[in-house]
Amino acid sequence: MAEHKDRRDFMMKAGLGAGIAGLGLQAAASLRSLVPNVSYDAPTTVKIGMPTDFPDGLKFLPDQRLFVFREGKTFHAISAVCTHLGCTVRAEAMSQPETKEVDGVKMKLTHRFLCPCHGSRYEGDGKAVAGPAPRALAWYHLSISVDDGSLVVDLAQEVARDFRLTLA
Amino acid sequence: MAFPFLSFLKRSQGPEAPGVHPQPFWSFRPRSDRESGDAIVSNFALHMFPAKVSRASLAWKYSFWLGTGSAALFLLLILSGGPLLFLYVPSVERAYASIKDIEYVVTFGSWLRSVHRVGAHLMVVVVALHLVRVFLTGAYKNGVGQGQKREWNWVIGVFLLLFTLLLSFTGYLLPWDQLAFWAVTVGTNIAASIPFVGPQVRELLIGGRAIDQPTLIRFYVLHIVVLPIAVGALFAYHMWRVRKDGGLAAVDKEARENELQEAPASSTKTYTLLGIARGTSPVIKATSISRLDKMVNAVPDLVRRANLVTLATIALISILATFVRSPLEEPANPLVTPNPAKAPWYFLWLQEIVTDTTIKIGSFTVNGAFVGGVVLPGLLVTLLILWPWLDRSPKEAAGVWFARARRRQNLVFLLLCAFVLTLTFVGTVMRGPYWHIYWPWEAWPDIPGRL
Numbered sequence: 068m069a070e071h072k073d074r075r076d077f078m079m080k081a082g083l084g085a086g087i088a089g090l091g092l093q094a095a096a097s098l099r100s101l102v103p104n105v106s107y108d109a110p111t112t113v114k115i116g117m118p119t120d121f122p123d124g125l126k127f128l129p130d131q132r133l134f135v136f137r138e139g140k141t142f143h144a145i146s147a148v149c150t151h152l153g154c155t156v157r158a159e160a161m162s163q164p165e166t167k168e169v170d171g172v173k174m175k176l177t178h179r180f181l182c183p184c185h186g187s188r189y190e191g192d193g194k195a196v197a198g199p200a201p202r203a204l205a206w207y208h209l210s211i212s213v214d215d216g217s218l219v220v221d222l223a224q225e226v227a228r229d230f231r232l233t234l235a
Numbered sequence: 236m237a238f239p240f241l242s243f244l245k246r247s248q249g250p251e252a253p254g255v256h257p258q259p260f261w262s263f264r265p266r267s268d269r270e271s272g273d274a275i276v277s278n279f280a281l282h283m284f285p286a287k288v289s290r291a292s293l294a295w296k297y298s299f300w301l302g303t304g305s306a307a308l309f310l311l312l313i314l315s316g317g318p319l320l321f322l323y324v325p326s327v328e329r330a331y332a333s334i335k336d337i338e339y340v341v342t343f344g345s346w347l348r349s350v351h352r353v354g355a356h357l358m359v360v361v362v363a364l365h366l367v368r369v370f371l372t373g374a375y376k377n378g379v380g381q382g383q384k385r386e387w388n389w390v391i392g393v394f395l396l397l398f399t400l401l402l403s404f405t406g407y408l409l410p411w412d413q414l415a416f417w418a419v420t421v422g423t424n425i426a427a428s429i430p431f432v433g434p435q436v437r438e439l440l441i442g443g444r445a446i447d448q449p450t451l452i453r454f455y456v457l458h459i460v461v462l463p464i465a466v467g468a469l470f471a472y473h474m475w476r477v478r479k480d481g482g483l484a485a486v487d488k489e490a491r492e493n494e495l496q497e498a499p500a501s502s503t504k505t506y507t508l509l510g511i512a513r514g515t516s517p518v519i520k521a522t523s524i525s526r527l528d529k530m531v532n533a534v535p536d537l538v539r540r541a542n543l544v545t546l547a548t549i550a551l552i553s554i555l556a557t558f559v560r561s562p563l564e565e566p567a568n569p570l571v572t573p574n575p576a577k578a579p580w581y582f583l584w585l586q587e588i589v590t591d592t593t594i595k596i597g598s599f600t601v602n603g604a605f606v607g608g609v610v611l612p613g614l615l616v617t618l619l620i621l622w623p624w625l626d627r628s629p630k631e632a633a634g635v636w637f638a639r640a641r642r643r644q645n646l647v648f649l650l651l652c653a654f655v656l657t658l659t660f661v662g663t664v665m666r667g668p669y670w671h672i673y674w675p676w677e678a679w680p681d682i683p684g685r686l
Contacts, residue, residue: 129570183574186670
């Protein structure tokens with residue numbers, strides 16, 4: 068009779084194991100399906116217009132959440148995404164522009180940046196000076212498109228703060 | 236009989252089997268203890284109640300009936316959410332327009348939305364007050380009954396509060412207006428600030444890297460399916476545990492007082508037959524149970540009071556909703572952050588903390604979002620969950636308001652509550668553009684909404 072009991076016992080355990088394995092795999096598959104494989108993000112390399120469209124000083128591009136600065140023939144671009152929790156910072160023109168050496172390059176600071184969410188403040192070069200922001204605003208790579216000469220920003224490529232795009 | 240299958244409707248005739256109640260329906264105006272008991276035993280909705288309850292546990296001044304109020308609000312939120320389900324479209328193109336329709340086109344739509352919104356806000360308040368009441372009365376403590384596990388019911392209660400907050404927060408996104416979009420931006424970026432796994436957690440939460448259609452549908456399904464089921468199941472378990480633990484903690488206090496007055500108990504009462512066999516059911520000494528002058532029938536005494544609380548809750552919300560209009564801001568615009576951008580009020584104390592907790596040690600920086608948004612709330616919740624095991628006060632402190640033995644912990648708890656309330660007040664009333672402090676009577680400067 069022990070033989071029968073063993074068989075029943077085995078069948079019971081096999082059934083239980085199969086049930087747990089089945090449900091476990093179903094649950095794992097269900098959860099995995101919620102992790103996106105494709106992210107339909109906006110492209111990171113974007114044409115943002117002809118250089119002549121940019122006035123001297125600052126232009127805000129809401130779609131890219133980006134500030135583009137122009138000083139004569141040189142351009143640089145600073146992100147408008149607060150490094151604390153991702154709100155869009157606002158630029159405030161300074162009454163008295165300052166000149167400061169940033170990473171070895173003389174730079175005229177005409178604006179500062181304020182975050183509406185938690186009050187972080189950044190200097191004109193993006194350096195975080197007050198509030199909870201843990202890092203400076205990102206600087207992005209700018210280039211000129213070979214086909215039509217428009218300005219191209221690469222939002223996936225952060226650059227150092229001495230980066231400048233100078234037109235010939 | 237012409238319709239034998241209807242025979243159950245007929246009063247049975249002849250000799251009855253003992254214990255089989257003779258009527259298919261029950262009376263809420265019982266004429267005898269037997270009828271009163273039947274109203275509980277044969278009623279699906281009421282079988283969670285005992286047939287008899289102690290007067291002490293019905294006292295308004297003991298519990299303020301906050302748990303019943305929470306349950307009534309949950310019921311009302313399910314009922315008012317029903318019509319909204321038919322009217323709301325969870326799509327980024329149409330969500331805002333459908334809420335606008337509910338607000339301005341649908342007959343009674345604005346009122347229904349306000350009932351749902353006011354009820355949700357009030358549920359956060361009432362559930363939180365319920366937790367405060369249970370803490371201050373030491374009602375998570377086990378008293379004289381055997382086999383009590385009140386500490387576990389406290390843990391379930393903490394989770395019910397968390398789920399209530401999540402329910403409210405997931406509902407916040409659904410209008411897809413500016414308020415919703417930026418509250419969720421900030422909320423999910425807090426999740427992203429967790430070291431190492433943060434970005435993946437955020438991606439899972441919002442179903443991608445930007446807040447878009449996948450985010451809306453995720454929050455929608457959480458709001459209407461997952462979280463309500465979780466709250467419903469936990470609520471049922473919460474109620475069942477109250478019974479298994481021998482009722483409210485006030486009963487233990489009363490039982491102890493009786494014991495002091497009277498001769499030691501000669502018999503015990505066990506609630507269930509299985510409990511006797513296993514010895515797992517709470518056994519309350521007979522002094523607390525058999526003193527009939529301290530006990531009343533659940534029908535009508537308990538049910539009448541519960542109905543009153545429910546009715547008062549429904550009346551209050553219905554009236555409030557006619558006066559309080561629900562706001563609808565501009566459609567969500569990922570390009571423009573409102574200034575100031577605020578989280579829902581019950582998270583504003585956390586928003587205050589994430590503003591102030593960025594730690595800089597030399598070149599090393601810890602984001603305040605992680606400290607204030609993950610570590611501190613995590614610690615607080617852990618402490619709440621573990622508190623019944625950390626509380627070393629004697630069991631005589633169970634079910635007593637401001638018990639002497641628990642004076643210090645009650646004081647610390649109240650100070651913490653005051654701290655949270657102060658931060659909530661500062662965040663709600665005193666934070667203006669760029670998160671600057673303004674006194675309530677100061678006007679905010681005019682700042683252009685767009686650049």
